[in-house]
Amino acid sequence: MTGDALGLRLGIIGGLGPLASADFYRKLTELTPARADTDHLPLVLLSIPQLPDRTQAILSGSDEVLTQLLAAVRTLDALGVESIAIPCNTAHHWFDRLTAETSADIVHIVDSVVEDMARSFAGRRVAVLATPGTLSSGFYQHRLLSAGYEFCVPSSASFQREVDRAIADVKAGDIQSASVALGEAFRHCREEGIEAAILACTELSVMSREVDGAGLTIMDSNSALATACLRRLGLLAGSVQPALHRRIG
Amino acid sequence: MTGDALGLRLGIIGGLGPLASADFYRKLTELTPARADTDHLPLVLLSIPQLPDRTQAILSGSDEVLTQLLAAVRTLDALGVESIAIPCNTAHHWFDRLTAETSADIVHIVDSVVEDMARSFAGRRVAVLATPGTLSSGFYQHRLLSAGYEFCVPSSASFQREVDRAIADVKAGDIQSASVALGEAFRHCREEGIEAAILACTELSVMSREVDGAGLTIMDSNSALATACLRRLGLLAGSVQPALHRRIG
Numbered sequence: 125m126t127g128d129a130l131g132l133r134l135g136i137i138g139g140l141g142p143l144a145s146a147d148f149y150r151k152l153t154e155l156t157p158a159r160a161d162t163d164h165l166p167l168v169l170l171s172i173p174q175l176p177d178r179t180q181a182i183l184s185g186s187d188e189v190l191t192q193l194l195a196a197v198r199t200l201d202a203l204g205v206e207s208i209a210i211p212c213n214t215a216h217h218w219f220d221r222l223t224a225e226t227s228a229d230i231v232h233i234v235d236s237v238v239e240d241m242a243r244s245f246a247g248r249r250v251a252v253l254a255t256p257g258t259l260s261s262g263f264y265q266h267r268l269l270s271a272g273y274e275f276c277v278p279s280s281a282s283f284q285r286e287v288d289r290a291i292a293d294v295k296a297g298d299i300q301s302a303s304v305a306l307g308e309a310f311r312h313c314r315e316e317g318i319e320a321a322i323l324a325c326t327e328l329s330v331m332s333r334e335v336d337g338a339g340l341t342i343m344d345s346n347s348a349l350a351t352a353c354l355r356r357l358g359l360l361a362g363s364v365q366p367a368l369h370r371r372i373g
Numbered sequence: 374m375t376g377d378a379l380g381l382r383l384g385i386i387g388g389l390g391p392l393a394s395a396d397f398y399r400k401l402t403e404l405t406p407a408r409a410d411t412d413h414l415p416l417v418l419l420s421i422p423q424l425p426d427r428t429q430a431i432l433s434g435s436d437e438v439l440t441q442l443l444a445a446v447r448t449l450d451a452l453g454v455e456s457i458a459i460p461c462n463t464a465h466h467w468f469d470r471l472t473a474e475t476s477a478d479i480v481h482i483v484d485s486v487v488e489d490m491a492r493s494f495a496g497r498r499v500a501v502l503a504t505p506g507t508l509s510s511g512f513y514q515h516r517l518l519s520a521g522y523e524f525c526v527p528s529s530a531s532f533q534r535e536v537d538r539a540i541a542d543v544k545a546g547d548i549q550s551a552s553v554a555l556g557e558a559f560r561h562c563r564e565e566g567i568e569a570a571i572l573a574c575t576e577l578s579v580m581s582r583e584v585d586g587a588g589l590t591i592m593d594s595n596s597a598l599a600t601a602c603l604r605r606l607g608l609l610a611g612s613v614q615p616a617l618h619r620r621i622g
Binding site for chain 2: 140154168196
């Protein structure tokens with residue numbers, strides 16, 4: 125195995141889905157203070173889109189996803205990476221079991237979001253736009269509440285339908301339709317007096333720069349994870365990074 | 374080594390630079406006829422931005438780049454990939470020596486461009502926008518002439534300066550300045566009666582969708598390489614793909 129010769133520092137378990145991983149890799153690159161190629165992080169990205177549907181696995185209690193995530197973690201370990209990022213929120217259902225199997229530091233996406241919020245969101249009530257699998261698993265609720273935020277999901281039944289549609293549309297490559305659905309989900313948030321929303325599925329992150337939150341503070345889990353990885357590996361200082369999220373409208 | 378368990382089919386040697394690789398991965402994803410994650414290609418991307426400057430290595434005759442490219446190829450071999458893509462034109466200077474060391478099929482970026490041109494560019498005279506290393510190596514000249522095209526570079530001294538500036542600006546993350554320089558390079562092409570131009574450095578590919586060729590037929594080496602990989606691995610049929618290049622203006 126010659127991975128060590130390449131000095132690979134970060135391992136990415138991606139392809140969940142591929143557009144979300146491309147978005148993560150691009151944001152990681154753009155957030156790096158670099159003037160030339162050599163200033164960037166040596167990394168390896170495994171894109172394994174054949175992984176079974178994460179939400180279905182959580183709801184049915186299947187371990188098939190875990191088996192493949194473990195194979196990915198072992199491959200990254202063999203390549204000698206220091207840290208691992210998984211730009212898929214739902215896959216964090218298996219975070220503890222993956223962490224137990226590796227000496228690499230897996231950077232938790234929700235901890236990254238919480239760090240990001242602590243730097244610039246003064247409110248407390250936050251809507252979480254996520255897959256039913258992520259919501260059912262409960263790791264967002266737990267980590268947000270521990271950090272002093274109020275987790276909420278708009279009560280309108282059509283809110284989650286719009287979120288699900290936006291995610292499915294990105295997976296099918298239809299960003300335009302996905303953006304309309306995401307805009308509708310944001311509208312439900314505003315109608316219920318919510319001030320901030322987390323793009324807590326990285327498929328939604330693909331639209332983080334184009335979509336109009338019309339007054340909502342939008343937090344992007346992919347940007348937050350990228351920033352956390354760069355900090356952890358010493359490529360970014362501990363100061364506030366203004367590019368992490370923004371207030372639109 | 375558990376890479377085989379992941380069924381990785383394509384290996385990408387990237388980070389040369391990172392934005393160009395992110396562009397390649399995104400185009401590969403977008404060009405895949407997919408309705409869901411599982412329709413996409415399982416792949417591994419090695420991002421090794423610490424690789425020494427390719428142009429300098431070619432001009433000075435150094436073998437240091439080759440050593441690291443070989444380490445990357447061996448890592449991908451150990452992971453069991455069928456094909457390898459290198460979304461960096463200049464690195465193709467070492468193509469023959471890399472091919473000799475692997476049983477995987479390395480997809481040549483210039484052959485990909487030529488395949489793409491054969492499908493829809495009726496002219497013959499083509500400007501090549503590339504690094505001095507690529508131009509000095511001669512592999513574009515050779516492969517274009519073999520395929521019946523006339524290789525040309527505008528005679529104005531400032532043409533190559535604009536190309537070099539565009540590439541350096543992308544590496545420094547300044548896409549806006551890079552786009553201006555690329556627009557100037559295109560202007561030199563038109564002034565010399567050239568009808569088509571190849572973005573023959575994948576840093577330039579990052580701007581393939583935004584920049585205005587004002588009448589020039591633009592061919593993008595990153596899109597062409599992505600398409601060639603998908604065809605080679607059976608994810609795209611052999612028919613013409615209209616998204617590969619475009620006539621602007």
